[in-house]
Amino acid sequence: MRGWMGKFRSLFLFGALAMILSGCGVDNLSALKPKGYGAELLLDLMMISIAIMIFVFVIVMAIYAFVLVRYREKKGQEDVIPKQTEGNKSLEVIWTVIPIILLLVLAVPTVQATFDLADQSTQGDEGVLTVEVTGNQYWWHFNYEGEELATSQDLYIPTNERVYLNMKSSDVIHSFWVPTLAGKMDTNPGENMNTMYLEAYEEGVYWGHCAELCGPSHSLMDFRVIAVSPEEFDQWKEDMRNVDPEAQPETTSAQEGQELFNNNCMSCHAIGGASMGVGPNLTNYANREKIAGVFEPTKENLVDWIVHPDEMKPGNQMPANLVTEEEADKIADYLLELDHSEVGKDLPTQAPDEE
Ligand code: HEC
Ligand SMILES: [Cu+2]
Numbered sequence: 001m002r003g004w005m006g007k008f009r010s011l012f013l014f015g016a017l018a019m020i021l022s023g024c025g026v027d028n029l030s031a032l033k034p035k036g037y038g039a040e041l042l043l044d045l046m047m048i049s050i051a052i053m054i055f056v057f058v059i060v061m062a063i064y065a066f067v068l069v070r071y072r073e074k075k076g077q078e079d080v081i082p083k084q085t086e087g088n089k090s091l092e093v094i095w096t097v098i099p100i101i102l103l104l105v106l107a108v109p110t111v112q113a114t115f116d117l118a119d120q121s122t123q124g125d126e127g128v129l130t131v132e133v134t135g136n137q138y139w140w141h142f143n144y145e146g147e148e149l150a151t152s153q154d155l156y157i158p159t160n161e162r163v164y165l166n167m168k169s170s171d172v173i174h175s176f177w178v179p180t181l182a183g184k185m186d187t188n189p190g191e192n193m194n195t196m197y198l199e200a201y202e203e204g205v206y207w208g209h210c211a212e213l214c215g216p217s218h219s220l221m222d223f224r225v226i227a228v229s230p231e232e233f234d235q236w237k238e239d240m241r242n243v244d245p246e247a248q249p250e251t252t253s254a255q256e257g258q259e260l261f262n263n264n265c266m267s268c269h270a271i272g273g274a275s276m277g278v279g280p281n282l283t284n285y286a287n288r289e290k291i292a293g294v295f296e297p298t299k300e301n302l303v304d305w306i307v308h309p310d311e312m313k314p315g316n317q318m319p320a321n322l323v324t325e326e327e328a329d330k331i332a333d334y335l336l337e338l339d340h341s342e343v344g345k346d347l348p349t350q351a352p353d354e355e
Pocket of ligand 2: 174175210211212213214215218219221
């Protein structure tokens with residue numbers, strides 16, 4: 001005979017699975033811990049549908065159990081056939097009306113939320129920020145409309161304000177997803193621009209992923225949204241506008257790195273400025289939390305990246321072996337000195353697992 005453990009094996013498996021799954025969801029990268037308007041609305045919808053599902057499940061299971069027990073074959077009554085019923089008007093009305101009510105309870109807030117999240121009524125108003133988002137294989141670019149400045153990989157926004165995102169792609173379809181702040185939105189190539197908005201309730205660093213399979217390095221296409229108070233955001237804009245790409249670095253190595261960078265890398269990369277290049281804008285590079293979105297920001301990794309980006313992110317658009325490892329070392333010194341703003345530095349952050 002199997003022990004009591006054996007009898008409950010599936011229960012144990014289920015419990016273990018539930019515990020493992022409950023470990024999912026890093027703070028700042030979880031749709032279940034919303035810190036923004038869109039994400040909160042979506043979690044509410046999820047909760048309504050889960051509540052309805054549980055309600056239906058419990059009722060159906062209760063009836064099922066009742067019927068199993070009540071109408072099971074009893075000893076000595078093997079040949080008895082219970083009373084047969086065909087059609088029951090009141091029962092039929094009940095099991096038609098209840099689902100209709102449940103669907104209405106689900107549909108009304110869903111339709112409301114759909115229109116709410118698509119609302120663009122204040123876009124273009126005085127003081128309302130719009131950011132042009134461009135998805136690229138495999139990095140993100142953010143151009144702050146009317147502000148004459150741009151960033152790549154790190155999107156800075158003020159808290160408790162709606163920030164509109166006008167989104168497109170320079171190559172294939174990507175999807176912009178910051179689970180803690182809002183739902184996802186595709187970025188399409190061509191003229192088809194999508195719009196959404198973010199509204200972060202708290203200062204913080206929120207992680208984003210590309211949510212549309214876009215090539216071999218799709219899973220390495222992470223980015224950050226850094227939400228700071230409106231005052232700090234203004235400070236950040238000023239810091240960014242004051243960036244001087246010609247400013248002389250401190251160490252000799254970094255100075256040589258600057259020259260190497262200007263000669264070999266400026267055709268694709270910018271420091272300062274507002275236009276989108278072939279590669280990411282590297283302004284404020286010392287404050288990146290990851291290299292190319294996913295790698296730990298150590299000098300070693302940076303040198304590896306500069307010489308062999310192809311080995312770290314298959315299929316990406318940066319050519320390998322543009323410079324020697326020795327040269328890359330100096331360039332890395334230069335890039336890691338690009339500390340253009342204090343804003344957002346003190347925010348606690350919890351990066352997803354490293355590559
Ligand atoms: C032909 C264009 C091109 C040239 C030239 C080029 N890069 Fe890149 N670079 C890219 C692209 C595209 C990416 C984005 C790769 C990705 O993440 O998918 C990139 C990414 C980077 C990154 C990571 C950026 C981030 O957001 O963390 C660094 C650092 C970098 N390049 C440094 C250099 C250096 C240094 C040179 C010169 C030796 C150079 N690049 C030359 C196109 C270029
Ligand atoms: Cu992708």
